[in-house]
Amino acid sequence: MSLIEAVTVPKWGMTMTEGTITQWMVKEGDSIAHGQELLEIETTKVTNVVEAAASGILRQIVLQEGTTAPVGALAGVITDATATQEEIDAFIASYADRLGSSEDGQAGAVAxxxxxxxxxxxxxxxxxxxxxxxxxxxxxxxxxxxxxxxxxxxxxxxxxxxxxxxxxxxxxxxxxxxxxxxxxxxxxxxxxxxxxxxxxxxxxxxxxxxxxxxxxxxxxxxxxxxxxxxxxxxxxxxSRDFLTDFIGAERRRPLQGVLERLFADPSKITSDMVEGTLRFKRLEGMPEAL
CATH class of the missing domain: 3.40.50.1820 (Alpha/Beta hydrolase fold, catalytic domain)
Incomplete structure (x- = not known):
């Protein structure tokens, strides 16, 4: 029996319901090792990478870069060398039918x-x-x-x-x-x-x-x-400088510079994260409370 492994939009955190494919790090036809970084996904909270759950060949990319899809959606297919295109097509069709029926879907989100x-x-x-x-x-x-x-x-x-x-x-x-x-x-x-x-x-x-x-x-x-x-x-x-700079940052660029001090990899900061922090800081009473 041929190996066919799904690459899906993961659920990062309890409130995540969807993610946007920002980059595929591999191409169709590439040999894939277990644990290899495959694609980058951005959510409203974080940008992170999806790693391969199995070794094989990336036979088909289902979700292209720039696509926003729900948690659990099929992003790509990894197979061994024996899998036929007919088997891959049938797997993709059956996966679409299952989307949203598992606890990994949007219904599993909590608020x-x-x-x-x-x-x-x-x-x-x-x-x-x-x-x-x-x-x-x-x-x-x-x-x-x-x-x-x-x-x-x-x-x-x-x-x-x-x-x-x-x-x-x-x-x-x-x-x-x-x-x-x-x-x-x-x-x-x-x-x-x-x-x-x-x-x-x-x-x-x-x-x-x-x-x-x-x-x-x-x-x-x-x-x-x-x-x-x-x-x-x-x-x-x-870090007193961090505290005073965080409180004083009233625009996007200065605030992003402050938030970058908290990350080993500043590229993980999303625009939504910065905008969300700005909205919070602009709420009535929040600057004084900080």
């Missing part, structure tokens, strides 16, 4: 929801099966819950997961005034109690690390573990 708290709302994105324990992802200064789109998608395959926008970020209400950290922590604690009343495991980056550490200090019996990535409060130095 954030606003949880009322004492000082407004906290925006949360839940994924995975509800259970007695949950993994909670807390982003850093200037970020939002999409920081964790790859991590949450992977962890939610086995566990209940929650990513949230910290107050003053994303879809969460800003908090201003005195005793700021304590009030931000209280808002996050209230939101988490509403969606995950059991034991929680906190995974946090930068400013989110300070929030996570405060939650653990307030509720040691509730926090099962802390995973802190470059957290504020445990080191003697931080």
């Amino acid at each position: 954030p929801r606003a949880i009322p708290v004492g000082e407004g709302v906290v925006n949360v994105l839940e994924a995975g099966l509800a259970g007695e324990e949950a993994v909670v992802f807390l982003h850093g200064f200037g970020g939002d819950l999409s920081t964790w789109l790859f991590n949450q998608a992977a962890v939610s395959e086995a566990l209940h997961t929650i990513a949230l926008d910290l107050p003053g970020h994303g879809g969460s209400s800003p908090i201003m005034g005195d005793d700021l950290l304590a009030r931000i922590v209280a808002a996050v604690e209230a939101a988490l109690l509403a969606v995950a009343p059991g034991r929680i495991h906190l995974v946090a980056h930068s400013f989110g690390g300070a929030v996570a550490a405060a939650i653990a200090a307030n509720q040691p019996q509730r926090v099962g573990s802390l995973t802190l990535i470059a957290p504020i409060g445990l080191g003697k130095t931080m």
